[in-house]
Amino acid sequence: MKVQWFTRKEGLPLPSSFVGWVIVLAAAAYLVWKFIDIDSRSHSVSDTLMNFAFQGVIVVGIYVIVAFSTSTRSEETKPR
Secondary structure, rough: OOOOEEEEOOOEEEOOHHHHHHHHHHHHHHHHHHHHHHHHHHHHHHHHHHHHHHHHHHHHHHHHHHHHHHEEEEHHOOOO
């Protein structure tokens, strides 16, 4: 049985179930919390953005791996 938490529409994995939405909201909440944490310890804007970019790439990478491994194509984008 294939788990379907996400649906790919035009190449983007969008949540299609409750678990998918929980994953999206958890990732967004983690990134907001991490930005505030990094910003509180940084001395400049560039310091904040450089440290946050690394965290963002990791979280987005994990999201993409989970989303593409638990998704199917939507009916509009399937080749005929």
